[in-house]
Structures are given as C-alpha cells and as structure tokens.
Amino acid sequence: MRLVLLLFAASLIAAAEGPSVAPLLTKNIPEFQGKEVTMLTVTYSPGESSSAHRHHAHVFVYVLEGSVIMQVAGGEAKQLRPGETFYEKPSDIHVVSKNASATKPAKILVMMLKDKDKPVLEPVVTK
Numbered sequence: 001m002r003l004v005l006l007l008f009a010a011s012l013i014a015a016a017e018g019p020s021v022a023p024l025l026t027k028n029i030p031e032f033q034g035k036e037v038t039m040l041t042v043t044y045s046p047g048e049s050s051s052a053h054r055h056h057a058h059v060f061v062y063v064l065e066g067s068v069i070m071q072v073a074g075g076e077a078k079q080l081r082p083g084e085t086f087y088e089k090p091s092d093i094h095v096v097s098k099n100a101s102a103t104k105p106a107k108i109l110v111m112m113l114k115d116k117d118k119p120v121l122e123p124v125v126t127k
Contacts (some may be wrong), residue, residue, distance in 0.1 A: 019045075019049075022040060022043070023040045026038050035114065035115060036115075038110075039109070041107060043105060044098065045099065046103050046104055048098065048099050049099065052124045052126045053122060053124055054121075054124050055094070055114065055120065056114060057114030058089060058112065058113040059111075060111045061108050062084075063080045063082050063086075063107075066100070066106025067100040068097070068099060068100055068106045069098050070096060072093060
C-alpha cells in the first residue's frame with residue numbers, strides 16, 4: 001500500500017511538470033517504530049526546478065549526475081556536483097531545488113527517514 005502511495009505521489013509531482021521521480025525502495029525500520037526509509041531518484045531536465053516544498057523527514061541527497069542548486073529557508077543556496085551531498089531536517093522548507101545547467105540534465109539520489117503516515121512531499125506556498 002505504501003508503495004502505491006509513493007508511486008501516486010511521484011505521478012503527482014511529474015504531472016505538475018516538475019522533475020522526474022523514480023521510487024526505488026520503501027522499507028519499515030522496526031528499530032524506529034512508526035518510521036520508514038524511502039529511497040528515490042530525481043532527474044531534472046536542463047533548467048528545471050521544483051516548487052517550494054517540505055518533506056517532514058530527515059532527507060539525505062547525493063548528486064549522481066550534473067549539478068544542482070539546493071537551499072532551505074534561512075540557509076544559503078549551495079551548488080552541488082557529482083559526489084556531493086545535502087541534508088534537510090524535518091522542519092526545513094526546501095525553497096530552491098533546481099538544475100544548475102540550462103543544457104545538461106541532473107540526477108540526485110534521495111534517502112528519507114520519515115513518519116509512515118506522512119507524504120513524501122508536501123507543497124509549501126512561500127511569501
């Protein structure tokens with residue numbers, strides 16, 4: 001059931017003309033009751049970005065290809081290249097998530113430790 005919900009969330013993200021999301025794994029973690037790990041890849045077309053959002057999760061990002069710019073509210077924008085990482089805490093609002101290149105795609109691996117009952121992504125309206 002969780003995989004169905006994850007796939008549904010990924011299809012909603014894609015339908016909103018955002019990056020392509022490919023779910024890889026969702027796994028219950030018995031040692032952390034009520035938590036699960038979700039792994040996915042996100043591929044950004046040249047110049048593509050995500051709208052502001054939050055995850056209500058510990059989010060670990062690893063850049064696989066290309067270059068991305070990441071920023072959480074109150075933090076500095078960081079340009080990341082292959083092999084570099086980014087972290088978001090559960091209270092963060094992800095205000096910038098975009099491909100740094102107008103000509104080449106970018107791909108990231110995302111791993112989240114999240115509450116089982118929370119969505120993978122929740123859109124946020126910023127001022």
